[in-house]
Amino acid sequence: MTPFDRLKKLADKQGLSINDVEAKIGLGKNTLYSWKRKVPSGTNLTKVADFFDVSTDYLLGRDHQGTRTADLTDDDVIFTYQGKPLSKEDKELIKRLMNGKD
Incomplete structure (x- = not known):
């Protein structure tokens, strides 16, 4: 490829x-x-x-995963979904869901 x-x-x-x-x-x-x-x-x-x-x-073609890692608590990193930045509220929701809290 x-x-x-x-x-x-x-x-x-x-x-x-x-x-x-x-x-x-x-x-x-x-x-x-x-x-x-x-x-x-x-x-x-x-x-x-x-x-x-x-x-x-x-x-x-030297790295087959292609992704970079970052921590959701890092405010200097802009997280996106389908090219659109996640809001602070979205990031908080993801953190709660990953911790098993609704």
Whole structure:
């Protein structure tokens, strides 16, 4: 699987086209399609990894899990669901549910 294949899979999961992703992260049209035939630049690779909250190693095929970890109590981390940030209330609800408290 190529970096483009991984990118496409991530975009499809969120219902986005490759052009949508390019627009959202400020890249020119068809920039990401070039990943089909060449290794992505470090800058663009980082932008895509940050957008999808995966590691650059995942996009390059060196890490198969693709996720980064963070603690729900870390206020400096923005947690998202389907590309939308979770509110403080949502984070508190998740913590309560994970601790077995309704």
